[in-house]
Amino acid sequence: MKAKSRKKSRANGRGRKTSHPGKEDGVSLYKRIKIDVTRMLSSGDISPQDPLPTEKQLAARFEVSIGTVRRAMDDLVAEHIVVRQQGRGTFLAALSPERMLNRFWPYFRQDGVRVIPIVQTLSFEETRADAETAEALGLRKGDPTYRIVNVLLMSGNPVILDEINLAKKTYSGLNEEDLVARETTMYGFYQSHFGINVFRVLDRMHGALANEWSAERLGVELNTPLLSVVRIAYAFGNRPVEFRKSLIRTDAYEYRNAIGGEIRVD
Amino acid sequence: MKAKSRKKSRANGRGRKTSHPGKEDGVSLYKRIKIDVTRMLSSGDISPQDPLPTEKQLAARFEVSIGTVRRAMDDLVAEHIVVRQQGRGTFLAALSPERMLNRFWPYFRQDGVRVIPIVQTLSFEETRADAETAEALGLRKGDPTYRIVNVLLMSGNPVILDEINLAKKTYSGLNEEDLVARETTMYGFYQSHFGINVFRVLDRMHGALANEWSAERLGVELNTPLLSVVRIAYAFGNRPVEFRKSLIRTDAYEYRNAIGGEIRVD
């Protein structure tokens, strides 16, 4: 019976054969769409405030069914690359509130409350990459960089000392005025002023001691144990866009990492 | 045209209306399936080595289409609850190699290589929950517990000092012989001997100093800065099943946390 099989479906008569999964390159259609859409986003052509092409448009552009587009988009949603809203459209996830305030901010008060810090900029300077920064940002030693030192206050107390290193060529024109005047997080600032979307970070944790410099600024005794976090933030294509070294007082606050997801209710 | 629409599909004539999404309880069908399947897994009826019901069976049991079952299972795969294998079936993720060795093991050599440790058990004792342990495991202070202290060697050197606290009622019959004779990780041991599937952990990081006890066992000077990790491991239903306090030498190794996923190639 049936034998109807591939009705017409695609414009071209050949009919794709559905699989032999990847046609020319051995990749399934929905994965190809994921790659292409991600490339679209990384190109910077898409501003985070306006929507991506609709399902229908993508289906037409890639010559696949709506269902295949949805399969790809579902993956991108699960990976926090895009967010979708019924009736509105699909957007880059970079500016979603969850991402801005929660996703890359792992610091909690010890009772589990997430505290939003107040940032004080201690210094802003143009300098040159040391070996460590060059390695992290994919630069050559001596390449021009910006270095920003911030103190983050939680409930009025200094808790985190941040040293942020940025490649000058990536953030050309950065100046202290814009920086301190920003109304958002650093990652939101990168987005709005430079079109850089942080979508992944890698944190490396060590134990450390307060030296004279950090002890004074964090208001602790010399040799107080601190948590050291070295972070590299990546944009699409795993392009490193920020190298940050943090020292954290963990007497009242802590770094939390939930492997396997936060408490789900579903 | 067409007008075929809802052929017969469901036994009852009313035909579900597809949505009004959640019928009685306001939850969509695929989410209900996710919950029910998760409950199935948490009940312990399903051994990790044999497969869950097939798509077809689940579709019949829940009286939904195959596509809806797949939607639910795709979510569970993304959440690392189950793993699926073409031609074999769908399995609890608890025993997947990735989970056993990688997922809950965030320690790396500083060059990025993941090192599998050798475990030496220093002590095994039956004791009673202190306030901290009781709080973490949902016990009353003084409830009977097991306490295991391990040293973890990496490349032959002591790097991590682990104190593991387990509720006696959860692991009744646990003895040191079985423990040291295990061929797998602690979480694999919980699985094989007690049917406990760890699927989520919460780590809390602080800076700390080596005291006399820890300095000796880790082979470092007194007051060496260490990384302190306090972990609670959860089974399904967010039931706490392990409370672990770790002290880590971070001179050659480190704790890594990748927010936003590991490097993807896709």
Added chain:
DNA sequence: TTCGATTTGTTCGTATGTATT
């Protein structure tokens, strides 16, 4: 305010390919 168009969300169903047993 209402209404219709747009866009995503959910569900259903079918066909076929591929890996496993």
Added chain:
DNA sequence: TAATACATACGAACAAATCGA
């Protein structure tokens, strides 16, 4: 080889949220 089970792809229908006329 045949049966089983998941993977991929196509397509349709309707619900619900959003937005602008």
